[in-house]
Amino acid sequence: MNFASDNVTPFCPEVLEAISHEGKSNAPAYGGDDISQQLDAAFSDLFGTDVAVIPVATGTAANCISLSALVSPYGGVICHHEAHINEDESTGVAFFTGGAKLLPMDGPTAKLEASTLDQFIAGQVNRGVHSVSPECVAITQATELGTVYTQAEVSAIGDVCKKHGLRLFMDGARFANAVAHLGCHPADITWKAGVDALSFGATKNGAMAVDAIVLFDTSLKTRVEQARKRSGHLHSKHRYLATQLLAYVKNDVWLKNAGHANDAATVLTDILCQHGATLAHPSDGNELFVHLDADLAEKLRAAGVQFHPWPSLGATVYRFVAAWSTDIAQVHELNARIG
Amino acid sequence: MNFASDNVTPFCPEVLEAISHEGKSNAPAYGGDDISQQLDAAFSDLFGTDVAVIPVATGTAANCISLSALVSPYGGVICHHEAHINEDESTGVAFFTGGAKLLPMDGPTAKLEASTLDQFIAGQVNRGVHSVSPECVAITQATELGTVYTQAEVSAIGDVCKKHGLRLFMDGARFANAVAHLGCHPADITWKAGVDALSFGATKNGAMAVDAIVLFDTSLKTRVEQARKRSGHLHSKHRYLATQLLAYVKNDVWLKNAGHANDAATVLTDILCQHGATLAHPSDGNELFVHLDADLAEKLRAAGVQFHPWPSLGATVYRFVAAWSTDIAQVHELNARIG
Amino acid sequence: MNFASDNVTPFCPEVLEAISHEGKSNAPAYGGDDISQQLDAAFSDLFGTDVAVIPVATGTAANCISLSALVSPYGGVICHHEAHINEDESTGVAFFTGGAKLLPMDGPTAKLEASTLDQFIAGQVNRGVHSVSPECVAITQATELGTVYTQAEVSAIGDVCKKHGLRLFMDGARFANAVAHLGCHPADITWKAGVDALSFGATKNGAMAVDAIVLFDTSLKTRVEQARKRSGHLHSKHRYLATQLLAYVKNDVWLKNAGHANDAATVLTDILCQHGATLAHPSDGNELFVHLDADLAEKLRAAGVQFHPWPSLGATVYRFVAAWSTDIAQVHELNARIG
Amino acid sequence: MNFASDNVTPFCPEVLEAISHEGKSNAPAYGGDDISQQLDAAFSDLFGTDVAVIPVATGTAANCISLSALVSPYGGVICHHEAHINEDESTGVAFFTGGAKLLPMDGPTAKLEASTLDQFIAGQVNRGVHSVSPECVAITQATELGTVYTQAEVSAIGDVCKKHGLRLFMDGARFANAVAHLGCHPADITWKAGVDALSFGATKNGAMAVDAIVLFDTSLKTRVEQARKRSGHLHSKHRYLATQLLAYVKNDVWLKNAGHANDAATVLTDILCQHGATLAHPSDGNELFVHLDADLAEKLRAAGVQFHPWPSLGATVYRFVAAWSTDIAQVHELNARIG
DSSP: OBOSOGGGSOOOHHHHHHHHHHTTSOOOSTTOSHHHHTHHHHHHHHHTSOOEEEEESOHHHHHHHHHHHHSOTTEEEEEETTOHHHHTSTTHHHHHHTSOEEEEEOOGGGOOOHHHHHHHHHHSOOOGGGSOEEEEEEEESSOTTSOOOOHHHHHHHHHHHHHHTOEEEEEETTHHHHHHHHTOOGGGGTGGGTOOEEEEEOGGGTOSSOEEEEESSGGGHHHHHHHHHHTTOOOTTTHHHHHHHHHHHGGGHHHHHHHHHHHHHHHHHHHHHHTTOEESSOOOSSEEEEEOOHHHHHHHHHTTOBOEEOGGGOTTEEEEEOOTTOOHHHHHHHHHHTO | OBOSOGGGSOOOHHHHHHHHHHTTSOOOSTTOSHHHHTHHHHHHHHHTSOOEEEEESOHHHHHHHHHHHHSOTTOEEEEETTOHHHHTSTTHHHHHHTSOEEEEEOOGGGOOOHHHHHHHHHHSOOOGGGSOOEEEEEEESSOTTSOOOOHHHHHHHHHHHHHHTOEEEEEETTHHHHHHHHTOOGGGGTGGGTOOEEEEEOGGGTOSSOEEEEESSGGGHHHHHHHHHHTTOOOTTTHHHHHHHHHHHGGGHHHHHHHHHHHHHHHHHHHHHHTTOEESSOOOSSEEEEEOOHHHHHHHHHTTOBOEEOGGGOTTEEEEEOOTTOOHHHHHHHHHHTO | OBOSOGGGSOOOHHHHHHHHHHTTSOOOSTTOSHHHHTHHHHHHHHHTSOOEEEEESOHHHHHHHHHHHHSOTTEEEEEETTOHHHHTSTTHHHHHHTSOEEEEEOOGGGOOOHHHHHHHHHHSOOOGGGSOEEEEEEEESSOTTSOOOOHHHHHHHHHHHHHHTOEEEEEETTHHHHHHHHTOOGGGGTGGGTOSEEEEEOGGGTOSSOEEEEESSGGGHHHHHHHHHHTTOOOTTTHHHHHHHHHHHGGGHHHHHHHHHHHHHHHHHHHHHHTTOEESSOOOSSEEEEEOOHHHHHHHHHTTOBOEEOGGGOTTEEEEEOOTTOOHHHHHHHHHHTO | OBOSOGGGSOOOHHHHHHHHHHTTSOOOSTTOSHHHHTHHHHHHHHHTSOOEEEEESOHHHHHHHHHHHHSOTTOEEEEETTOHHHHTSTTHHHHHHTSOEEEEEOOGGGOOOHHHHHHHHHHSOOOGGGSOOEEEEEEESSOTTSOOOOHHHHHHHHHHHHHHTOEEEEEETTHHHHHHHHTOOGGGGTGGGTOOEEEEEOGGGTOSSOEEEEESSGGGHHHHHHHHHHTTOOOTTTHHHHHHHHHHHGGGHHHHHHHHHHHHHHHHHHHHHHTTOEESSOOOSSEEEEEOOHHHHHHHHHTTOBOEEOGGGOTTEEEEEOOTTOOHHHHHHHHHHTO
């Protein structure tokens, strides 16, 4: 049982079927094909508003290309200290934006809070050209610590952004897990709450390699497409990105996969807690963070369970990530095996 | 019959089988998996020397990331005017290198010639920091005009590079077609001829989405991996890049595919010429460039044949690209259909 | 007699007086001082329209910062092959713009011609995101080969830019020499002719170290000021840049200096031609390009005259640059010394 | 009495004399002149070791160009939160380095402490290409809060850098004030303590517009000169930068000026404290930070004294900066005027 991350998983049958199906005939390159042409409509339908969709193969590309269209080379991007763009994407944001600076701030369980964000923005010293002015706020949904912003929380952040004239970007590497947890319409926590652009993650949740840049402000499309091309993220056989995405959203596969992962996380949480683990904090999606004593940690490892220590939350804290492919029956068996 | 490009093709059965096989179990992310770990050995075996292999999903990424490790932000990259990096990759080279400048030069049928290259380098005005000094030469094998450098030609270029202290990079988007044409060992036209880094193309010739950066100077590996990460080209489910590549080189699939494409191009050339087409120039791989009169062009279109005009070679010149998947029997039938 | 360049000269008395005068009291930094605050008005008066003026210490800074506000990182800048931005500013344009590409073209005596420019633009292959689209045209007035665009010629270029939706930038490192030659109002060859931004050179023509970015499109001001700051070109003791500029334009010092340089060039041309030199091409400002036989070249050197060979115009061609400080009487004496 | 900053000052008589002297004859451009050629020797003499000196007009340029030669585009620069490069240079560091990230940390009175630095470096999560690895430490001497690192403190930081394989950079915008305060040899707090490159400030302390990049690792010279040129910081009339620097270091002008400023700060401190001000922290150079009650602040303003609030140290804290040109007699008179 591998709970090291959700990117250790394979891809789901629907994606394989879609790729296999497309693997048989010729089609125009670079997005001129019929499959790729369906993306905007499919996602506009999904989100209940006109969107432009630009697929890329990785989350880092989706995040950094999006940000390059939202901030100037002189601007700042406010994010949480724990944000993937701050902690795990090397110098990607500066590279793609031509120099924009991350302005990290704190908040409980990797979430920005509207009120402290408001204060943080107000407290930025504005010395004109000498200092870096925030131009964008970036939030992660679900967060890097497995928590989920409620609709009200995103809206409140959106309001702060509007008040200060800032853009709002959402890193949705685990967007599906958030929507599945909230049971809301995807619109509720995106464009209706003030989000300008979203990285709509699919790779962790069942795709092979595709995340989509979803632009609610469609005027950004040309700039994003130019940035995608020159950064080498425009695939010639573009339809294989597109077909993964279409298979992923068709018949709510994305929500079924994410719901399954969230459920598996809940089952796992219960079992771990029954055996003495305690939550570092309650989490909402498919990631969970627990204190384990050395004995329990050892028992789990002996049972073949893989997971990571998470020292930033404490010396005895570990992260477990459930996924669309986690075998819940097997998780239940764990109860007995470490009993 | 679609001869518009070789990137209109699907992927080959060996690649599908490989991807499907990997689509069933968990594995470490970011290249820590068993499949990815086989790459260096497989390619070292293929090239007969120790190489480092870094796979990415596109040729633009392979080219630009490679160049970012070969030149400084202040340097110049000599290439042919027709080079893909000059004509088709937007401002990618400047973006990845931090500002390096392309220094395009001429040569017959998109090939640099060693003697004129030598003169070109010698003729670069060196005004110290004011001017841009060449640091690298980039050649495409097979070229953008379907021609192939012989082993002697690459070696001669390699000698010029050594003489002037420049790096040599090879854009091998159609490297397989070149090797299949020459019937040489891949080593003969790469590291033995002075090539420091190669974009080993697979996407056009049967893969779904993968080209490999092959470093003959393995000291560049860390820098390339850093550049790959921050540009968003490190895939989390890295094994799907790796497995495509391994399937592509296993059992000489790459050479069989390319040989088939080259053969198809030869058959097509014969047929077109029988019907009055004349060669713009002899080509060696899977691309051919011919003059067509209006009547023949129309007949071909009426028969459902797709191809592109190539105005840079003349108003009546058209490009046809055969591929690994071209149905040669169908090409033969074309003879009758336009008879 | 040093005709190697006009940047071998010292600065003029008016500039020394201005600097000395400012060298005695405190004043707000970074342009908040009274002298700096006069710049916009002084130059708006000079050009007969509202302009924004941002002074920097070098021509390369003035050119590259201006271009960074006129083109996107994905765009192209059309210029003459001989343009300073193409030949003498290293990789500055790519650095400041974040990757924009120079698209050099030809034209007689370093001048772009409106008709060939129009064709050049029309002939740019537009393959969408794959190719680089021109976003700006950059011309040099006076040119690097000592010629001057007439008012009609600049206007015609401005019309071509408007037709194609491109920006027009003027590198005016020797703008004063051009205006002095033409006898026109500075407005006639700038904003009235469609110029969006001008590098207004002063250093070569009597200042110590200042060129001004003059924005006819004042909406670019904030972006230019941000680019200036982060590139280290905002001086803390900004008034010393400003006072040089004010002294330079006050009482037409700039035109007197340039007129003197142009006159000196004419005198020198006459003398050289009397001794057997022939013009490589007629020039209009303070630079002249002549064929010298070996004998005459040697005589000049023996007489202590400094000048540069100009091999791009031919093996026997040399450049002489007269300046605001050239002693015309001494030039006349040259006649006898090489007689 | 203007204590707003030391960059509100004019330049000193020695600098004016030097500039005026050079303002009379021709000389080779771009540093080929006799004055510029003296720089390396003069500074090698000053520092007691072979150094390479590259003058630029601003401190931001000196800092950012230096850092561009010390770190890769993928690397991190550790500095104090209060550092000028973090707080006052916009996105300059990312721009010049091609994306390197500032890694700010804390420390008392704007100073890094060797032991906490060691821990900070050790505590950086190293996730390979995903995270940013520190490559350089940047300290400011004297600091932005008016304190000065002792020789032992710099050496201890140098040792930490060596231990971890990091470069050490010193922002010496007020280097003279630090040396004057310590009474040490400039070598003691630079190359002997492990500093690789220094921004040797002159503008604030008596020059018009020049700071020098002093390279103790002279192998960095070419890279720095390339970076200087393409960023527009190579002056054509380079001798006016050089002559300012030579006049500034000749006859210990730099130390006399800085000693005077430090003395003036001491006098001012005494007077302010006699009138009820209290030190926010003891400072060592020409900057002082004091708590003022509203009454005293008002009295000072009424007496025509200029100074800035410094809210980051508290609502009642103000900064006063004395300079080389501060009239100490006038400061003494202040005692009576606010009595």
